[in-house]
Amino acid sequence: MFTEQQEEWLGEVMDKEIRSTFNVIDDPENYLQKVADRLQAQLPPSNTHYRFVIIDSPDLNSFGLVGGRIYIHRRMIAFTQNEDELATLLGHEMGHMVDHHVALRFSDFFQQMGVTSLGDRVDVLKHWKDFEDNYRKIKHRNDGQREAQEQIIADRIAMYALVRAGYDPEKGIAFADRLLETKGKTGSFWSDFTGSTNPNAKRFREMLKSERPLAHNCITKRPPEAGEFAAWQKTIIASTKSTTLAKADLPGLMRKVALQSQLRSDLSGIQFSPESTFSRRTKAAFLSLRVSRLPTCCVLTLLMPTPPDFLLTHAPWFFTTRNSGWKNGM
Numbered sequence: 001m002f003t004e005q006q007e008e009w010l011g012e013v014m015d016k017e018i019r020s021t022f023n024v025i026d027d028p029e030n031y032l033q034k035v036a037d038r039l040q041a042q043l044p045p046s047n048t049h050y051r052f053v054i055i056d057s058p059d060l061n062s063f064g065l066v067g068g069r070i071y072i073h074r075r076m077i078a079f080t081q082n083e084d085e086l087a088t089l090l091g092h093e094m095g096h097m098v099d100h101h102v103a104l105r106f107s108d109f110f111q112q113m114g115v116t117s118l119g120d121r122v123d124v125l126k127h128w129k130d131f132e133d134n135y136r137k138i139k140h141r142n143d144g145q146r147e148a149q150e151q152i153i154a155d156r157i158a159m160y161a162l163v164r165a166g167y168d169p170e171k172g173i174a175f176a177d178r179l180l181e182t183k184g185k186t187g188s189f190w191s192d193f194t195g196s197t198n199p200n201a202k203r204f205r206e207m208l209k210s211e212r213p214l215a216h217n218c219i220t221k222r223p224p225e226a227g228e229f230a231a232w233q234k235t236i237i238a239s240t241k242s243t244t245l246a247k248a249d250l251p252g253l254m255r256k257v258a259l260q261s262q263l264r265s266d267l268s269g270i271q272f273s274p275e276s277t278f279s280r281r282t283k284a285a286f287l288s289l290r291v292s293r294l295p296t297c298c299v300l301t302l303l304m305p306t307p308p309d310f311l312l313t314h315a316p317w318f319f320t321t322r323n324s325g326w327k328n329g330m
């Protein structure tokens, strides 16, 4: 349903909302962009503008939305051991984008709302707002098989771009093995036959299959790494500066909670009291859902896009904490 331009418009509005939910860490050297540019040069030509955002989250995860918007959790940066591993991660998220996995999901959501085609920017934004208002009514088909297939496609695209860009596929594979905790296991004929092969093991097996030697003239030469990755990684892990955190004047701020170190999960979920009028509003329901996926940050800043007096009159609400339930992944 989406053209590349319409994906960009949708990506823009989603990005604004992500930035109001997560704290964003600056990438002063635009390091992610540089690695991604090398990979993109190996991918089919497209008008997608890849943009990378580091979010202050202790989860070992990353995700992409639409229109080239990719989000990497800070812990994932701490987890990578070299630029080749980082390139594997970025290549994977770019792979989802090349095949428009999230955009196809949104086509499905929009179709459920009766939308058959999209027009200009205003039209795309209008449908996004409708989506937010109707979030609860829209069916989210939990299709594990489709998701597993998408992961394999994204891995394949990553491996293809990675090798051609001069990165080491062995390091990419080592990274996936550590992240997916497959410990080198790919399942066997018998585990497939009895249906007991772990999906990550299957994914890892496919990744190994996609590692093919390439003719030397197909591989771009890359200058040897001179410690840039390690220095950059250190800066990101240590960073306490974030682009959305520093503002002192926060309308609707309810509470600030100081948390432990940058990479620890102390508080990861917030729920609203069921008797609160606030939580019965669809918009608020969507908001609380987004908030419940909030990462831990050095300082958790809870912002509400509604006036504070509304919240005060519509108490009681409460906070609960629980594990975020995010599995390791990309």
Ligand SMILES: [Zn+2]
Residues within 6 Å of the ligand: 092, 096, 150, 151, 154, 330
């Ligand atoms: Zn993925």
